[in-house]
Amino acid sequence: MNARAFLLSKHFATTHFQQGIDWESRPVTRKMWREKRLASYLLFAGLGLWLEKKNEKPDIKKISSDQQYYSFKYAKLNERCNIGHFQLRNLLWATSKNNVYYMYEDSVRQWSPQLCSSREILNVRTANAPQSRIFTISSMACAENILFTGGSKGEFACRRLDDMTAPVHYGITTEHIxxxxxxxxxxxxxxxxxxxxxxxxxxxxxxxxMDTLAIENTISFPFPVNCSSLCPDKRIMCVVGDATETMIVDSTTGAGIHSVDEHSDFSFACCWSPNGIMFATGNQDKTTRIYDIRYPSHALHVLGGKAGAIRSLQFSNDGRFLVAAEPIDFVHIYDTKLFENSQVIDMFGEITGVGKW
Structure with a gap:
């Protein structure tokens, strides 16, 4: 499945990302196509009833969406990004403003906005990959000079980014079906x-x-785990999955610390603010919920989506913004000061993830 990847850079922008589409030459206007596409997606996703009853959800906060915090200067990728699983959208990372990593077919590639060029970093189907370890990449992450990819059957492949002569390492986390x-x-x-x-x-x-590639600790949960985010102080972890519940646990023992159950569907994303005070959860009920760890029993803010589930969440490095990506067309950028203002990146296409730098 082809998709679009978006790296946010701090420049003032227009509200709509035009994508080079010549609407003057098309038989429909942008507004008409937006309405048709939104209606079709909601029907496909089974969210029509939710849309009809959205005015019955008083907890969703009404905020301004006409701010202009970020813009796109250009997009020069020769390859279209790929999604390995329709629900998983963590396939874009940036380790610096000039090093963007994204999925393309069976490989991870690095794009340099400065040079307007890309190169292959890791391919799970190359000749030196063990046949037993060829897999479909379902998730990836780049940080601390490491690229780590996970597969659809527990496989993984990883390599150092500061030494491209070093080999790619393969392994498996579980044999579970x-x-x-x-x-x-x-x-x-x-x-x-x-x-x-x-x-x-x-x-x-x-x-x-990541030095030995050994599994040092395993924590079990009562639901399939879709996202685990370690707090900046490293002591606690936010965990969400195929449940309405959000769990805060001890990062070493897995002992429960807090539990909150306010979503109405499964969650696929969670993240912490840089100061470790706020955490956010993104859910298939089309909401992002913001919590204060000091008072975690109820959400401080409930922010609504437009088309579908909130699949990707990222706080900016300075904590000023929270970015929430839907599976298609919409990326929300919230001002975290009061969560009263936002910018909505409005475009057309599947979203494979959001990166920050």
């Missing part, structure tokens, strides 16, 4: 060392030591 890697978070752990935190459909989150 539902071992698809839903989300990967690369970070330094509480006990030191860089870890890849892999969230899987077999109801487990695993901590992989």
């Amino acid at each position: 539902n071992g698809i890697s839903n989300h990967i978070h690369i970070t330094e752990s509480l006990i030191g060392g860089i870890k890849a935190i892999v969230s899987s459909n077999d109801m487990k989150t695993r901590f992989i030591n």
